[in-house]
Amino acid sequence: MTLVNHRFTLAARPVGLPSPTDFQHGEAPVREPAAGELLIKNRYISLDPAMRGWMNDARSYVPPIKLGEVFRALAIGEVVTSNGAPLAPGDHVVGLFGVQEYATVAAKEATKIPPIAPLPVFLSTLGMPGFTAYFGLLDIGRPQAGETVVVSGAAGAVGAVVGQIAKIKGCRAVGIAGGAEKCAYLRALGFDAAIDYKAGDLGAALREHCPSGIDVYFDNVGGETLDAALARLAMRARIVICGAISQYNATGKMAGPANYLSLLVHRASMTGMVVMDYAARYPEAIAEMAGWMAAGKLTSKEHIVRGLAEFPRALNMLFAGENHGKLILEV
Amino acid sequence: MTLVNHRFTLAARPVGLPSPTDFQHGEAPVREPAAGELLIKNRYISLDPAMRGWMNDARSYVPPIKLGEVFRALAIGEVVTSNGAPLAPGDHVVGLFGVQEYATVAAKEATKIPPIAPLPVFLSTLGMPGFTAYFGLLDIGRPQAGETVVVSGAAGAVGAVVGQIAKIKGCRAVGIAGGAEKCAYLRALGFDAAIDYKAGDLGAALREHCPSGIDVYFDNVGGETLDAALARLAMRARIVICGAISQYNATGKMAGPANYLSLLVHRASMTGMVVMDYAARYPEAIAEMAGWMAAGKLTSKEHIVRGLAEFPRALNMLFAGENHGKLILEV
Numbered sequence: 001m002t003l004v005n006h007r008f009t010l011a012a013r014p015v016g017l018p019s020p021t022d023f024q025h026g027e028a029p030v031r032e033p034a035a036g037e038l039l040i041k042n043r044y045i046s047l048d049p050a051m052r053g054w055m056n057d058a059r060s061y062v063p064p065i066k067l068g069e070v071f072r073a074l075a076i077g078e079v080v081t082s083n084g085a086p087l088a089p090g091d092h093v094v095g096l097f098g099v100q101e102y103a104t105v106a107a108k109e110a111t112k113i114p115p116i117a118p119l120p121v122f123l124s125t126l127g128m129p130g131f132t133a134y135f136g137l138l139d140i141g142r143p144q145a146g147e148t149v150v151v152s153g154a155a156g157a158v159g160a161v162v163g164q165i166a167k168i169k170g171c172r173a174v175g176i177a178g179g180a181e182k183c184a185y186l187r188a189l190g191f192d193a194a195i196d197y198k199a200g201d202l203g204a205a206l207r208e209h210c211p212s213g214i215d216v217y218f219d220n221v222g223g224e225t226l227d228a229a230l231a232r233l234a235m236r237a238r239i240v241i242c243g244a245i246s247q248y249n250a251t252g253k254m255a256g257p258a259n260y261l262s263l264l265v266h267r268a269s270m271t272g273m274v275v276m277d278y279a280a281r282y283p284e285a286i287a288e289m290a291g292w293m294a295a296g297k298l299t300s301k302e303h304i305v306r307g308l309a310e311f312p313r314a315l316n317m318l319f320a321g322e323n324h325g326k327l328i329l330e331v
Numbered sequence: 332m333t334l335v336n337h338r339f340t341l342a343a344r345p346v347g348l349p350s351p352t353d354f355q356h357g358e359a360p361v362r363e364p365a366a367g368e369l370l371i372k373n374r375y376i377s378l379d380p381a382m383r384g385w386m387n388d389a390r391s392y393v394p395p396i397k398l399g400e401v402f403r404a405l406a407i408g409e410v411v412t413s414n415g416a417p418l419a420p421g422d423h424v425v426g427l428f429g430v431q432e433y434a435t436v437a438a439k440e441a442t443k444i445p446p447i448a449p450l451p452v453f454l455s456t457l458g459m460p461g462f463t464a465y466f467g468l469l470d471i472g473r474p475q476a477g478e479t480v481v482v483s484g485a486a487g488a489v490g491a492v493v494g495q496i497a498k499i500k501g502c503r504a505v506g507i508a509g510g511a512e513k514c515a516y517l518r519a520l521g522f523d524a525a526i527d528y529k530a531g532d533l534g535a536a537l538r539e540h541c542p543s544g545i546d547v548y549f550d551n552v553g554g555e556t557l558d559a560a561l562a563r564l565a566m567r568a569r570i571v572i573c574g575a576i577s578q579y580n581a582t583g584k585m586a587g588p589a590n591y592l593s594l595l596v597h598r599a600s601m602t603g604m605v606v607m608d609y610a611a612r613y614p615e616a617i618a619e620m621a622g623w624m625a626a627g628k629l630t631s632k633e634h635i636v637r638g639l640a641e642f643p644r645a646l647n648m649l650f651a652g653e654n655h656g657k658l659i660l661e662v
């Protein structure tokens with residue numbers, strides 16, 4: 001049996017927003033697993049803002065994707081063949097299996113998923129976005145009960161979890177998102193306030209909804225939103241720099257936060273976080289967040305797009321802000 | 332006896348670099364001290380970059396100077412009359428006595444200076460600039476032996492102490508300053524390397540002199556220098572935001588650090604500090620730094636300009652980078 005693998009490779013490095021010609025949709029034979037390897041059939045592929053950065057030939061926390069290489073992506077799949085590996089056919093696993101139908105990987109690259117939630121949740125709240133929210137907020141933001149936590153990109157996979165954990169910890173949770181529909185979603189999740197940044201003066205809205213200032217600001221978007229938050233800090237505020245989706249497709253020089261001296265005035269800090277640093281503690285996050293989900297305190301929402309061929313279009317939904325919940329491609 | 336007080340008041344709020352017409356040099360009668368007050372004759376007045384910020388009508392960590400008000404300044408003076416206060420004529424004291432010959436203040440506004448160093452040193456290494464260096468570097472920068480500490484404005488009152496303490500703590504100390512003369516001064520103080528930012532490519536110089544990256548960056552200047560340092564961070568670097576002298580006279584929108592996402596890539600932090608927060612611990616800093624000075628490990632350098640009338644011109648020396656060591660006006 002020789003299976004055919006449909007896959008996306010990186011065809012060109014984009015300038016600005018990725019275009020369809022930056023991706024190559026092609027076929028290749030599936031490689032049989034060698035000793036200690038698994039053949040995995042992908043079921044769900046995670047689409048994340050970070051993928052845009054991997055397309056650039058630039059130094060970052062992981063190397064760029066090479067031209068002609070299968071597009072890097074986290075995915076959930078089912079073990080088809082196990083060649084002496086400690087996993088059995090039918091097991092569900094998560095790992096960097098790429099934007100393709102099949103992946104042949106060393107067993108150590110695959111982590112078995114426990115049957116405690118639907119599979120897509122392990123790419124969402126019980127996966128990287130959830131871990132990012134959990135460790136970024138709790139370890140770096142260090143919110144105390146009664147404090148005000150503001151999160152940008154609040155309707156996204158990370159942001160929605162940040163706000164809900166802030167509420168669990170007794171904080172006032174304020175979300176920034178684009179559009180009335182997303183804001184209604186945030187209020188339904190229990191956020192104390194939701195600010196539609198497209199609707200008007202973000203600074204005025206932050207003054208209204210954060211009367212004592214911002215104690216923790218969890219930033220997913222950068223740009224003017226970061227500047228508006230800096231202008232509204234409380235004393236000894238903590239800013240978690242998790243991402244800057246507003247800047248990822250910028251073609252000119254990136255705009256830095258002009259209000260950064262607010263850090264001085266407010267004795268505040270701004271700290272970058274990369275979730276992989278917490279890998280050893282993922283089980284702790286899964287256990288606690290699964291408990292919150294079971295208790296009805298934490299809701300996980302996924303936005304599933306069907307069909308591998310939709311990959312280029314679906315990826316750009318992230319940058320247009322068109323996804324509602326964690327964006328996932330179903331193979 | 333009615334003494335005449337020569338003094339500077341704030342006449343106008345400057346746009347950009349202060350001009351002579353922003354200051355009013357005038358006379359007023361000296362007010363006799365009421366019960367519990369002191370009459371102080373100023374001897375040395377501290378000239379600091381922060382004074383530029385106090386001239387703006389803007390929210391900061393202290394209120395702006397009011398128009399017509401005596402220009403706020405830290406100074407050292409001699410007690411002339413003590414009206415029931417626990418200090419005696421002839422005592423030397425430090426406090427916010429303003430840019431004037433005489434100050435009448437409540438006794439609690441004046442701190443007695445111990446006779447362990449020349450008076451100007453208490454406006455320099457054993458005063459605010461020294462405390463800023465000491466607590467900013469040790470409490471926020473937290474340098475470990477073997478790490479690389481970079482400081483901008485290195486030939487200034489704060490920067491020179493930062494680099495010397497970095498050496499005392501076993502670090503590699505790299506200073507950034509303007510001009511060959513200042514760089515020679517830094518090397519004479521024991522800095523491992525001094526970079527003349529006016530001489531060429533700052534980024535290339537940081538790559539050369541910080542082969543393992545920057546572990547602690549102590550920023551006094553902001554602007555392009557901060558961006559160059561951000562581009563050269565080591566993992567888990569700490570940036571201390573102490574000031575931004577390159578930006579204080581900016582008339583357009585301030586430029587933010589375009590490379591701030593380096594905080595994310597390097598899991599680094601950027602934290603603002605205001606020295607007044609450490610007031611309760613000043614005696615600790617004086618004791619330790621006086622010990623280092625006595626042991627010949629720490630050198631204090633003051634640049635003294637004589638004559639109260641020189642105030643406006645002398646203040647602008649800070650922004651032109653013309654001072655060598657802590658700038659002080661001798662009354």
